[in-house]
Amino acid sequence: MTRWTEVFIMALLGAAVSIGAGCSKVDAPEPEPPALEEVAQPDLPATPFGYSEMEFPQNWLNDPALALFGGFSEAVDITDAGATLGRVLFHDVQLSSDNAVSCGSCHQQQHAFADITPGSTGISGTPLERNTPGLFNLRYQRRLFWDLRVEGLANQVLQPIGHPDEMGMDLEELESKLTSLPYYPPLFEAAFGDPAIDLDRIASGLVQFLRSIRSYQSRYDAGIANGFADFTASELTGKDVFFGGDTRCNQCHSGLNFFSTQPFINGLEMDYASAGDAGIGALSGAPSDDGRFKTVSLRNVGLTAPYMHDGRFADLRAVVDFYSDDIVHHPYLDERFSENGVGLPGQEPYRLELTELERSGLVDFLHTLSDTVITAAPAFSSPF
Ligand code: HEC
Numbered sequence: 287m288t289r290w291t292e293v294f295i296m297a298l299l300g301a302a303v304s305i306g307a308g309c310s311k312v313d314a315p316e317p318e319p320p321a322l323e324e325v326a327q328p329d330l331p332a333t334p335f336g337y338s339e340m341e342f343p344q345n346w347l348n349d350p351a352l353a354l355f356g357g358f359s360e361a362v363d364i365t366d367a368g369a370t371l372g373r374v375l376f377h378d379v380q381l382s383s384d385n386a387v388s389c390g391s392c393h394q395q396q397h398a399f400a401d402i403t404p405g406s407t408g409i410s411g412t413p414l415e416r417n418t419p420g421l422f423n424l425r426y427q428r429r430l431f432w433d434l435r436v437e438g439l440a441n442q443v444l445q446p447i448g449h450p451d452e453m454g455m456d457l458e459e460l461e462s463k464l465t466s467l468p469y470y471p472p473l474f475e476a477a478f479g480d481p482a483i484d485l486d487r488i489a490s491g492l493v494q495f496l497r498s499i500r501s502y503q504s505r506y507d508a509g510i511a512n513g514f515a516d517f518t519a520s521e522l523t524g525k526d527v528f529f530g531g532d533t534r535c536n537q538c539h540s541g542l543n544f545f546s547t548q549p550f551i552n553g554l555e556m557d558y559a560s561a562g563d564a565g566i567g568a569l570s571g572a573p574s575d576d577g578r579f580k581t582v583s584l585r586n587v588g589l590t591a592p593y594m595h596d597g598r599f600a601d602l603r604a605v606v607d608f609y610s611d612d613i614v615h616h617p618y619l620d621e622r623f624s625e626n627g628v629g630l631p632g633q634e635p636y637r638l639e640l641t642e643l644e645r646s647g648l649v650d651f652l653h654t655l656s657d658t659v660i661t662a663a664p665a666f667s668s669p670f
């Protein structure tokens with residue numbers, strides 16, 4: 287008998303004793319205590335996955351942009367037991383008040399931990415206003431959310447658990463709920479040396495797991511190593527359009543992670559506040575921040591449709607058509623979208639009028655950034 291089964295059966299026995307004692311006294315049915323036999327058990331490998339040994343390859347560690355951004359995010363010690371705990375927490379519906387929603391319900395592994403519906407729904411069924419982003423390479427994300435409102439992953443990970451539309455859990459009850467589930471005390475003991483469960487440890491487990499999701503194994507990365515020998519003509523065209531010429535895509539979606547720590551206004555609306563979501567502008571109140579949003583990484587973008595903070599574009603072709611033809615004038619539109627690409631913000635938007643081959647090439651190129659290693663890795667999958 288494995289240690290897991292032993293622990294589980296002992297907990298079942300404990301539950302049976304207390305249910306029996308309750309029943310002998312009352313006729314009217316009492317609210318049922320959590321039925322432990324209905325709680326799914328995590329199925330974990332006997333030897334934990336080697337999360338602590340996973341690292342970015344040397345070219346990432348040497349990338350000047352990434353070295354700079356990496357310096358911004360907090361240092362995290364990842365242990366195999368800590369990330370294993372995080373894997374269970376991330377995929378466990380017991381972290382929600384109705385035992386039906388986990389982080390993984392919205393952040394789905396096969397979509398690089400994004401959601402493919404524009405308004406994800408949690409326990410309340412009310413669609414969230416913003417598009418669920420993918421989760422990977424979080425070492426390089428000092429500030430989280432589309433409006434960068436939270437600094438540090440450890441300060442972010444408990445928020446969805448308490449959010450009434452996401453997981454709706456009273457954080458004060460979370461510690462005792464997890465303590466009552468037989469599989470958690472041993473997981474916390476393995477991670478922290480004793481079985482005590484508190485919010486800091488829950489956050490630490492989640493952070494260790496999320497920080498271990500590193501995405502650097504796409505066809506594009508293979509291309510860097512082999513001179514893009516396997517790229518199709520269309521993918522090569524798209525690569526030229528992305529990195530060269532007038533699009534300036536790589537000036538914002540830059541470095542090996544195809545992102546920026548700086549937020550920008552990319553001309554989706556003339557007046558974002560009136561359209562319903564001013565992004566950073568809603569926090570700062572500054573007109574120059576109206577519609578300023580996080581410059582998300584384009585890694586795995588082929589897996590994470592729909593696109594933009596509100597999921598307005600259903601596919602990459604729609605995004606490319608937007609950048610080519612439809613950028614809207616905004617008083618603080620980023621200058622990279624003007625004819626010359628320099629000067630003050632708020633200039634007339636350029637009209638690239640990309641050819642059909644350039645458009646489909648750009649879409650094909652963006653698909654080469656998909657990393658099917660992270661979407662399939664058992665180490666990141668649901669153990670339930
Ligand atoms: C109901 C859907 C839903 C659930 C459940 C959910 N999230 Fe999210 N998550 C979102 C949405 C939507 C956003 C973007 C919100 C925003 O930017 O305002 C987000 C953003 C994030 C981000 C920021 C990513 C970035 O690049 O800025 C992290 C990290 C994250 N979630 C982790 C988690 C964790 C950990 C859990 C479980 C404890 C979780 N989420 C549960 C929908 C969800």
Ligand code: HEC
Binds near residue numbers: 534579582620
């Ligand atoms: C001035 C900086 C800037 C430039 C130049 C730029 N982008 Fe963006 N991009 C952004 C920002 C900021 C967002 C998020 C905007 C939002 O959601 O409101 C974004 C979003 C995207 C998204 C959606 C990602 C997702 O996960 O939802 C794609 C795809 C994209 N850009 C591709 C491109 C391409 C292709 C080019 C070149 C034609 C380009 N970008 C040029 C700043 C820029």
